[in-house]
Amino acid sequence: MNGVSASDLVLLLPELILVGTCLVLLLAARPIQANRAVPLALVGTVLAAVAAAVASGWLLSRGAATGFGGMFRVDGYSQFFKLLITATLVLTALFSVRSIEDEKLPRAEYFVLLLLASTGMMFAASALDLLTLYLGVELMTLCAYILVGIRVERPKSNEAAIKYFLLGSFASALLLYGISLTYGVTGATDFGGIAQALSEGDGENPILLLGIVLVAAGLAFKIAAVPFHAWAPDAYEGASTPVAAFLAAGFKAAGLAALGRVCLIAFHTESQLLSMALTGLAALSIIVGSLMALSQTDMKRLLAYSSIAHAGYALLGLIAGTSEGTSATMTYAFFYVFMTLGTFGVVIALGERGQKLDGYQGLAVQRPVTAALMLLFLLSLTGIPPTAGFVAKFVVILSAVRAGHTTLAVVAVVCSVVSAFIYMRVAVLMYMKEPEEPAPSRIPMAISAALGLAALVTLIGGLFPGGLTSWAVAP
């Protein structure tokens, strides 16, 4: 391997912007904490995210490139996810204005953790080597452990963080073990080397198969696919709501990005095994996620199970093992992020009242616009046109049918009716019941702006999906 050159560092520009902002925020932590009037840390984070998005776009315009001795890849695929991750960061940061105030979170540290976690996600999206992948994924997960437990004075938050940490470490161990087994058999950790070794005939080695399954399992944990989902409801419930939104949206995007590239490039010769494993994960996630959500009364737990089901839908695209299927998953991830962030955004906007399902009673009378936005996001999660959720569902089911999994497609759509029942229960409460609680307090500007952005993408994406679907190109 050659040393690191300046041209390598340029490829890291978006990540460097985020890390640089982290350092500035840490150095200026004291004045930030003292100055309550101007949300300096928030503005800094949003600006950094926008700059990182611009830098990602600029790098893409220079053409695809590989750096750091073949460990780091900048191409349409990675930049697609980087834009998505920066969008997640911007929306989460805007959603956080109220909880920082109400829950007295340490301002600087909170945003630093968000920025670092996003950096990890970006590395995962660009990884062309199992070790880069592991580093990226671990960076985001470590930040997430702290973010979940950042409400130190709340026992529930601490409990959630510990649970998440224990299960998460186990999953990281699985991932690492899978990487080491793969390395043991193929003698390579970079995707190209693994693919070459596999095509030369190590494909039947049982140790390798175990390694592949373990890598897939480790990544399935990150996107909370069943049976690696147990942490999600507890972590979401215990975490501050913006953090839960960040986990639900960003983690899925990054995990899917990593999984997509691993399946399509490193292990593409093993597509039969992967397809089997992913079919199981997808079917279980969709069924369990939809059914478990039925009995939830806590909004965050409900959304946690819904996000588990959506992870299953997103995996439908990867089963095919084709670039068409992968781009279907990319489209799904993109729209999923915005509609999930939007739903969480409404939960956040309603404050304490938004946490319980009963809190939505009569919302349409008190806050018609907020209720209409929630209805839009819920329809999108259900997959009813003309929202983006329908387009997302259409592409992944098309991909499943193309791969010959028609039965799986039928299972998926039938479960979407089950989940429709849950989502529409919220709509019933909002529109068809009389309010029992006083109207929620005014929604801060930042949250309204973020909600508006999410709604815009959900609606435009559903009406004119052409632009995005042609942009979601697999590696």
Added chain:
Amino acid sequence: MTAYPILTAATFLPLVGAALILLIRSDRAARWMALTTTLATLALSIPLYLGFDKTSSALQFVESAEWIPSWGIAYSLGVDGISLPFIFLAAVLSVLCIGASWAAVRTRVREFYAALLVAETAMIGLFAASNLFLFYMFWELMIVPLFLLIGVWGGPGRIYAAVKFLLFTLSGSVLMLVGMIALYQSLGTLDFKALADAPSSLSPEQQAWLFAAFLAAFAVKVPMFPVHTWLPDAHTEAPTAGSVILAGILLKMGAYGFLRVSLPVLPDGAQLFLKPMLVISAVAIVYGAYVTLVQKDVKRLIAFSSISHMGFVTLGIFTLNRSGVEGAILQMINHGIISAALFLCVGMIYERTHTRQIQDYGGVAKVAPIYSTLLALFCLAAAGFPGLNSFVGEFLIVGGAFQTSGWLGAMAIWGVVLGTTYLVWLFYRMVMGETHPGLAGLRLELNAREVATLAPLALLALCLGLYPECVLSYLRAPVAELLAGVPR
């Protein structure tokens, strides 16, 4: 051809109206805005009927624009003789819905009219769509406003009815989604015309599965016999305008789907399912009629009668002969007019008496002669009285049924007899005899607005009854082409 995209304008004008209604503040202005929008939409659609070439079976007023190029899906609209009457019906009924809700809806008025107008966009768009993707979009879009109309402005059991409606229709339509995707995967297009021209590449087994998938969606909407149970609840609990849209248009969407997708695109599949479809249609006619006989709630009675009447429609469609199919389409229009009128009649009297139990009525003729006359007209029309519209449709369907099998014809006749019985008996119990003491002191007679709401439907019922050619002439060419593609 006209100078402007007339179908697009007619489809999306109500949506624009809905957006404007949400922006204005006053309920009064919202009502007028809604009325203006629906009237403008009706006016806008008039050039369609005037400029339509009845001799051609091709799509007319075609509009096409690139929409999702990467999937090869276009935004394409167009009408033929089958869809055109439904656009007219949807535009007319929307105006009448506004009239019927003028005084009845007092809560969340703006949202109510906005939902009605969104439903109008979905209805017109569905019948104007010339590719399956767009058709599906409007099909699903229709669910949302109706779910809200039933659930927010409905009767006491509205939430149960709304959720039941949603789950039934959604269960059907997600299977249609898989069917649509499978069609797209095998044939590479979703354009109705292109799909119909390329059926030979699908094996009979594939066609059978696809037919079943589409059947799930269409059968729920019609509704056909075993999946009809959402209908009585939804129709009964919905506000009058909701019932009118449900009975007038929504039920026709399923039957229209058979004509647009199942028969032309999947002829072999239709062939395979032909006998079961005929049998369950006959069952729906007779079973629906018997259940209707024993209803004690006026609105529920009319709702159940729809099951029987829609049984005639599916029976006619699956006879696959000219008389049956033309009769079925005509009967769809007829049922749209009559059941809408009957629901309006029930709604108008319910606003005064606040009861829907038949036993609480009696002798209405003495206190409300105009109302009673109109109700008599619509009851007779629904029963298939000669000179009124249903007679022609039922006559054609029964004729078609006899061509297919004597048994089916006999069942259909029996259905007509039962239909006459429950309608005449309903009329007898409500309108004839001594005035029920509970009605004393109520002003039951219709006001001018209500008469103006019912009059167009009475006029249509008479027109179609005396001169059915005004619809049948549109149907001749497209039905001939449809049947030419289906083996018998």
